Each structure stands twice: as structure tokens, then as C-alpha cells.
Amino acid sequence: MSSWPSPPPYSLVGKHGVSPVTSHDDRARFNFLAQLNTHLATNVVPANARAYELKVKPEFEKEHGRAPRDRHEVRRAMLKNSLFQTWSALRRSSMELRQQNGREVVLRQIADLNQRAAALNADSPKLKLDPKFVVPPYIAKVDFHCMPGGYIDELAADDVSAAANYDVGIFATTAGGLGRLNDGAGHALAGWLKKNAPELKPKRILDLGCGMGHSLLPVAQAFPEAEVIAIDVAAPLLRFAHARAKSLDVNNITFIQANAEQVPEPDGSFDLVFTTMFLHETSNTAIKRIINETHRLLRPGGLCLHLEQPQFEGLPPFEQFMRDWDALYNNEPFWTRMHEMDLEALMEAVGFQREKMFVSGAQAVVDETIFGKQKEDVEDYGRKASWHVFGVRK
């Protein structure tokens, strides 16, 4: 049986109403980066562990009479290792190339893209932006994953360029691991709900930190009767998310510009509250308030789910150190801080009961005829398209 290569060609990435037009060379650039990242994850990443075991750790032990105690000691030693230096410089370089390529595609046609978004968004009651909204400093002041301008900078009126850049390049960073519409996490979540909570027929669903709605749409589609509220702080992302959803004919979502620390919805008004890849991009102080909001907003018996990479607790120092890479070198300042928090204690502190908490796994669900299955044995430390589901029932 013939199949598409892995990673597949960029031309198979799905299109929607606010996809930028890509040229042959744009697609070739993303193909190159997907191949490069696959090569690094498959052939170079594992060698870091070898270098550590064979060289770095024995040298440390010789000098200190003991093994490194924590990820900081591992890092100080590994930063002097030339293989780690080379891999890190290549990975950083690949992120920077990805940003430049994405911005090239998007900014070249910014006026047209913004017009297309505006046409899809015009007078929609399902997009609620607040011109007076104050973006919290932990989002306003950080260029997450090296995106110049972060999520919120606007280069023109009604700008969607930050979102369009994010969307057009996810393929390169994940090497297609999230599927045609980069919605593999959403399909995973929808599948998880059908399997693990079949009795839940949610009437109202809330997504906190919805971004461009990549992970949200499959959930909204799985419950077409439900009213879905999606909130985010970034206007460019919300404009893009609404336009994208509309063009894909998903019409049961209302996108609201608001802070997840203070959601403008009544107590007990949701059956399901969830977040995907969200908690790691908020400050520690905000997370506490957000967990408190999830408790306030859920009805008794309602379900709250967070999709994230595993917490650091219990992982060996070397693995923690590798998982810390994006935090230190790819502008994810809250990544490690969040992964070190005791989420269960936080949930308990706001009134959830420990017996009703659980952690389970979820893997990206993608069209396997095209995007193949994630290789189980390739560990890219925080970049893999599989997650933990941290859940609790109220």
C-alpha cells in the first residue's frame, strides 16, 4: 500500500477562509523545516541523552563525587557539551527561520488577509471584541515562541497577521503532527469525551485561551447542539478564529475578548470547561485565579479538563532539563513554572475534591492516511503531539 511520506508535503495542509495564499517557494520552505525538525528529533535529540550518560554525568560525578541533583545542575554541565550546543543552535535557528518564513507569507498579503477576515466577521454577534480591554502584562510583554510582536501586536487596522503567521507555520514546528487543520488535539479531546464521559451531553461549553480555535472546533462540532463560549485576550487571534470557524461552517461558538481570570459569565453556567496548551502560557498568579474561575463557572457535576504536557514532578533531572528547553530558549517563560506547580493542590484550594480529580493520556488524532501516526519512540521533550488530560468533576 502506498502512502504519503512523513512528514507529508505542505500542499496537503488544509485551507480555510483566512488561509494566506502560499507560493511554491513558501511551501518548499515549510517542507524543508518539517524535514529538518524531523531529522533533529529523530537523529540528534536522542544523542543528548547519550552525551549526558557517557560524558557529562561521569565528568560531573568525578568533580563533585555525586550525580547532578536537579535540572539546573544538569543544564550547567550540558551547556558546555558541544553536541548539546550544536543541537540547540540548530533548533533555535529552525524556530527563527520558521518565524521569518511565516511572516514573509503573511505580511506580503496583509491587506488582503485582513479584508477577508473583516468580510467574514462583519456585524457578527458571535465575535465580541472590547476596544477598552487591557491585555494582562504576562501576555502583552512576551513574544511567545519567538513570534515578534507576540499575540497582540497589530500592524494595521483589524489586523489578523499574528494569528495568520501562527497558523501558517504550525506545520513546520510539528512536522504535520497535528493534522490537516492543526486540530489533532481537539479531535483527541472530542474522542476522549465520547469515550470517558459518554453521559455528558453539555448544553454550554467554555474554552479558556482559545487562540485561533484549532483545538476548539472539533469539540464544538462534536456537540453541535451546545452553545460554546471561547475566550482569549488577543484581538488578532479572536478575529482570525471567528473568521476561520465561520469559513469552516462551525457556527455554534461565540468568541469573546476577556481575561480567563475574570470570565464575564454567571456562576454554575457551564457543563464543560476546558483548556488546551493554555495554562503554560499564563503567569503563576493568573493560573490560581483561572482555576478558581473554572470552579465558579462549572455547574455541580460539570467537568473541567486541561490538556498539557506532563508535570515535571517525578521526572528524572535530565528529562526535566530537556523539557525546560523551550522555556529558556524559545520564549516560553512560564512553561517550567507551570509544569512545576501542584495542579491538584491548586484545584483543591478553590473547592474541588481530590477524589474527583484524575490524569489520563491523549494523543493527537489526525487523518492517518495522510499524516501518519506519531512514532511512539520519538521523544521530542515537550513538542510531541500527545498530552496529559488533567481533569476534575465538580
Add this chain to the structure above:
Amino acid sequence: MSVQAPLDYIPLTGAKPRGKRPYFFDDPAVERVLAITMAVAQEVAVLRERLDTVERLLEKHGGLTRAEIDAYEPDQASATERAEWSRMYIARVLRIVQQEIEALNASPDNNYDLDAKADELGRT
């Protein structure tokens, strides 16, 4: 801040993100050369993919337009060949990294000092 149209997007594409850039090599000049080399490497891949498209279209039609090139989407078999080319290409560019990894994993007998080995083998 709003920028007046038309936007000169080229300098914006490479804008520096906030936050101090990490440098991994002892000498930042090495990092600089690597970053430049990887951009060139990317562009060689782009050229090669474009040429591949031209060749395939020429073979099919005996003539072509630039619009056709831009609209070209590979079928499964072509995508597989191109992906194989890419894999080889990246392996070629990053050969030194592969060899350093192999050296790391190799037995001492594989990493011998040539001069010492010549002394040893000279006696055989």
C-alpha cells in the same frame, strides 16, 4: 502602533523577538555562521524543489508557465521522492553532526589516535 500602507514587509520578516537571544557556542561568531548557513541551506532546498517541479512539468507537458509552477501540488509518488531527496539533503548538510554523534557512541577502538595506531600497526 499602526504602519501606513504599503507595508515594507521584508525587514519585518526577520524582526527580533523580545527576550535575550541565547547563544550556545563558546564563540558567538560560530553561532552566527551557523544561523547564516542554515538560511542558505533552506534556500538551496527551495531551489531544488522548484527545479524538481519544473522538470516534472516539462516532462509532462513539454512546456510550462510560472503560474503552473506556483500551482503545482505533488502527487503521492512525487511527494515521496521529494521527501527522500530532502532527507538525504539534510543528512548531507548535517553530516558533521552525525559523525560527532557516531564518535560519541563508538567504542574506543573506533576513535583511535591515528599516529598511535600507526605505531601499533607498524609492528604487525
